[in-house]
Amino acid sequence: MDTNQALNVPTPLAPEFSGELAYRRPGQSNWAPLSESAYRLFLGDEDAGDEAERRLNANRAACNELLVGALQYSNLGFFAGSGSSLGPPRGPSMWTLWLEAMCSGGPAGDLTTTAQVVCDKVRYAERENPNIEHFLSQCDAYLAFTDDEEVANFLIEVKQKILGLCSEFLRDPRSDISAYRHLLQKLARRRVRDPRLKVFTTNYDMCFETAAAELGIMVVDGFSYTRGRRFDGRHFAYDVVRRETDRQEFVEGVFQLHKLHGSVSWERQGNEIFESGAPDPSRVCLIYPAKGKYQQAFIQPHLELLSRFLDFLRQPNTCLVMSGFGFNDDHLSEPILSAIQSNPSLKLILTDHRCIEHLHNQGFHGSSVYWKRFSDLASKGFDIHFIGGSFTNVVNLIPSLQAVSPAEQLSNAIRRLGVGRD
Template sequence: MTEEKKKRAVVTSFKPPRSSEWKPLQPEKDNGGSEKEARQNQDELHNVLLSSLQMQHLVVLAGSGCSMGAGGPSMLDLWNEVVGTNPSDKVKSVIDTVRYDITHKNIEALLSRIEASLALNSNEDLSKFLRNSKQNILKKCSGFLADEEKLEAHKTFVHRLSRRRVRDQRLKIFTTNYDLCFESAAGALGIVVIDGFSFSYPRRFDPRFFDQDIVRRPRNGSESATYLEGVFLLYKLHGSVNWAHKGNGNVVQEASPEPDEACLIYPAAGKYQQSFRQPHLELIAQYMASVREPNTCIIVTGFGFNDDHLSEPLISAVTSNPHLRLIVADPSAKEKLVDGNEYWKHLGELNAQGEDVWLISADFNQFAQLIPDLRSLSPADALVKAIRGVARTE
């Protein structure tokens, strides 16, 4: 990355509803931006995020962009892992069999073409390539978490969002990622994650566990039990690197499941149909219900709106749920509003129309730092902040 790109990368901004301009969070001296204006913008976004985190329901949709900051693979990385930067003759033969243009380095399109071909005719070479591809993807998505320091952004994100009032609903994180970033971050912080699996070994999936919670029992009978702080719910919509199918709908957690047993929705066009099989069906149902709850804030980060089965219900909820706030953080948000897919264009239209849609130009690491710490603002601090806000307006 050049120095100029690095300079641009740190200048985050946001676009409130009905605003025609993006508001910078750092002074843009080249455009005549002042430090006072930047501080006012920072305060505005801080107050919006602070009020959002205190809404009754808080939902997060996290995509691959969250893991890439911790060293996770991009779609191009998966292509290089499966096909190689310099494909062998054997790989080229497989690709030629399904008549795929190798210059288009789209792993999702390639695997979709292979799956479609195998659905019509069996082919040993294609089957072997597909199995090896899944094995390599499984390995690539699970082998980058050796260093806990890579998870600083995840730890900040989980720590700040999960510090909600216990009377509010638990934080819900829906993620399309296979990796264990959120689980590892929670483990490092000593936070309990309810992920739909039993607490006994082997850990078996049962959606009824999502309806359970953790309380702190009193030491004597004169006190009542209280909810444990920091607990959050995690829904892995496309499966996980440590989930294994054991037949008869039985899904357990294993350290290194075989590719044929791995409970993953691999990157291919068929992932839409796969999402309506168990356990993915249950997780999708939870997602559909969550985006339609009243008094809800949905935070989208690291998600490119390329999955129709997740993007469509979200956009629909914005237009049909009058008590919904949507916050989308993406480092390329400005560009995607102009030349992105139909969902990005729709987001831009909703934002311009005045719907409660806030757009933030920031990657996952930057956004994690923008999230207010709910316990850092005491009543005295809040009073001082309010007085300063009045003084600025006079």
């Protein structure tokens, strides 16, 4: 059996493949299992013993080669969606936020009386696949033209619940953010002459900040380094150096954090954004651009953060690894789709615990049309790779930069230079 056959397995179409660890290369429609459980699901008992082990090792080697090569890109970014805070961190999903803020309890998701009245007023009618951010943006749009105390008060109540749900889980002793620590340990320790690792996230929570604090890693997040930390995009251009008597050098491990949808620690005071340990729900800076509209994209801090994300996507020699993002935000999904088609040096590695379902079970509940669009581009040879697996699974797959020897770096560089040559 040749290597290409060893890396391919029959394409699954059933939901039981959700969460299984597997890898799919550009230009291919089949998946390569990366775990024994995935191997049994894909192939059953038709292969066993030494042959199964050989094929699994070949699949893992191919995936490892992909990730080792990705870490060598001069511009490296990691994008964490809401799926990254599920599992061990025990963070709330978007569906949980909707149920807790809008519903009376139970799996049916029946709206409370007040929530129903407000939905009717702001004309939010989505019930099959509701989105709490889309609802909030509808409320803001309504209040921009109508002075309605009931809607305004309910909006503050919803924000208060979101603040609690996105903050309290980190204080739960069962909460485990070790995957975040391991990710930063692996990715932030880049060569100091390369651009800093850029972490983008749509999550409101403080997982990355907490993990960085536990590791003693410095974060450049757009806020000043003074008392009363104030947001100013110019701080993303700052860096940290170690000054000796006769020389200076960049401090290792520093990374940039771009919280594209705001944070539970941000409070708007007039035209400024400040960091706060307990922000007022009426002034908390949670950003939720309206579905199909972009009015919030033109105010700070979203304007600054979105601009920097778009600029990152256009840079040469860029790799973006995405985990737990469902592509339900058009204002982010569309630029990524455009960038992979216009930037020939952009590599995308898309990972999700339901990745296999997203790509092959089109039309199932909650699936975005963008998954099919990325799949179609990958089938045409665009540099888009898919990994099915949870955030923790993906972090475990990422090799440590310190484990890449100079000889391996040279070998990888020579191999990349030889791509496309006779």
